[in-house]
Amino acid sequence: MTDRKSPKTTIRQMPEPSRRAFMAGSAAMTAALFAPKTLFAADYPTEAVNTTGLAVTDDTVTIGILHSVTGTMAISETGSVQAEKLAIEQINAQGGILGRKIEYIQEDGASDWPTFAEKSRKLLVNDKVASVMGCWTSASRKAVLPVFEQFNGMLYYPTFYEGLEQSPNVIYTGQEATQQIIAGLDWVSETKGAKTFYLLGSDYIWPRTSNKIARKHIENFLDGAKVVGEDYYPLGHTQFNSVINKIRLRKPDVIYAIVVGGSNVAFYKQLKAAGIDMTKEAPLVLTISVTEDEIRGIGGENIDGAYACMKYFQSLDSPNNIAFVQAFKDMYGEDMVIGDVTQAAYLGPWLWKAAVEKAGSFDVDKVREAQIGVELTNAPEGYVKVHENHHLWSKTRVGLAKADGQYEVVFETADLVEPDPFPEGYQ
């Protein structure tokens, strides 16, 4: 906590923010403090702000929300849907975008990748939505990507992911892999003196790519550190006893775990049952796949003492975040938890609004151009800015899991971390 700096210091490292982007970025909770410049639709005639036939009228603009609300991914994606709706409501309460209220069409991807492709086509071709907030898994993003590129749509994608992608039609509001991995490994090496790492993951592209980056960083950049094991298990796997035995045999300093979904529940429970007390930090567990949402399934007492590396934790102690958490709970109930991805999803509508107002147009090509360099000065996670590679400059933070299901922030990078979806030296 000691090395945290106020967001102001990092702003100075960035190019001077434009006045309009600054204003547009103001979130609802600060509306009272910085009365946002109200934009009237009459100043922006529809035929001028919409030259490509999008669903924009004199009073409304329609966007799409495309997540799984049924099927196995529903439990993860529901938070994103809620955050996006909250952001839309707040923007509308402020007067909307270019004087127009946002309306949304929600489609269900049903945890099924062809369905995602079908629904994205429907949103872009039939409904002519001006932008889409959506997708969660890499597989669903890969399925809709050709559709967005073909019909020139704009997708705001919230999940931290493996990188290796930079589509002109996607704004990645989550972290790419290096943003989530490198600072966390540096931290565990410097403050905990970790030398040996055991890499573990579910068997698909994100954990594999993330562990590849982690291995390169451990072997090439951390002094004297090495990887003592690397294992993958199928999605939904629930028997981790054999790997836990291997871990006990090799005695790594750090278990680097990228286990996802339901497997998490089994993994942490079995770790605890095997007598590995995570609060003793021998070995220390560092994960990049468990947010507050997952802890609800795992149970706080089963993961107490593990560390997670994210850009956002619900417990973040800043006025922006406290207001955001309160607004979220007011809308959806006191027992809601907010994970990293939920916060990233919340940024989507705000980033789009800022870009539209900077461009003075809903046209996708103009929004895309205006989007680069857009800043949000008071996002819940703090200051963020859109890099020209369509990812966000964000801080990396490390949180310590507590028995109550929340993380305590123990470290954050002093500066924003530059997104680098195609990292040199890590391929």
Place this chain on the structure above:
Amino acid sequence: MESSSNRLFSARDLIGFAVLIAIIFVVLPIALDGFRLNLFGKYLTYAFVAVGLVLCWGMGGILSLGQGVFFGLGGYCMAMFLKLEASTPENTSIQSTPGIPDFMDWNQLTALPAWWEPFNSLFITLIAVILVPVVFAFIIGVAMFRRRVGGVYFAIITQAFAAILTILIIGQQGFTGGVNGITDLRTLKGWDIRSEEAKEILYFVNGGLLIVCLVIAQYVRKSKLGRLLIAMRDQEDRVRFSGYDVASFKIFIFCLGAAFAAVGGAMFTLQVGFMSPTLVGIVPSIEMVIFCAVGGRLSILGAVYGALLVNWAKTSLSESFPELWLLGLGGLFIAVVMVFPNGLAGVYAEHVEPRLMALLGKSKAAAPDSAANETPAE
């Protein structure tokens, strides 16, 4: 009925085929815009599987819960060809190893695996689309039917194959694309399959292939083989004791069902633009049986309508009620099974057709007596 059994199409069959052809080639293209037409094209690819299931399950009594395997194998063969064509060194210049599919590069492969090489050729791919699933079905068929494994045991084993293939594809992601599947397919011999016009052409190609499969299925139905299949379903031992090699017939019909499914899978890949393991596994395989059950497992035309209806309901329910639609769909299935065990075809034959015939008979001949009880005169 008896008098018509030696002809490929009775008048009744002809009307049914004519109506279906009219719906696929005239009504749907006129009534729907490009986007919806492409969706119906996708639904029709499942109809291939459903028609195969009518032959295997409805007629032959072989319930396969693993048709997704053959659909997937056909689809993956096609996807491999399209992916190689999309992975030109120019398109993939950002990779460590340009010229190989992107997912291979992400998984640290530095060269194209040898078994991918044949899929550089469209001709070999088109053969593989049919041959790979059929050979696989043949191996399963020989292993099972020669040992007289049948009924529920066979269904469970086919389901296991669906699970195994899914795990294999996901596990070998460097070679198969893993969970993400094979995505971002662009052109077929330089022809952009993503354009509106291409989608429309593919829809008609798809419809044409479906009619071909239906004619083949109709031929099987009307042939001696078809009658033997029904005999095997109802009294397998009697057929065996009459001197017929029951296993060979079963293997043949299972392979034919697999070939139909494979064609559907390949057309799916072309129309949707990607292939993924979610179309191979247990859930889609069971869904395909549901399409067949809803349409009526004894009717090849009913199976097509079943696939169309269920998928259309899926799409429109999920558009209107994104959070509740699965419940509605579940209710629909329960209703069909409880109330109409023979599916849409059963409803038509029992309730619609007699009235239709009565009406037609009245207006035509004004001689109503007994017309309703007879099949149309030859």
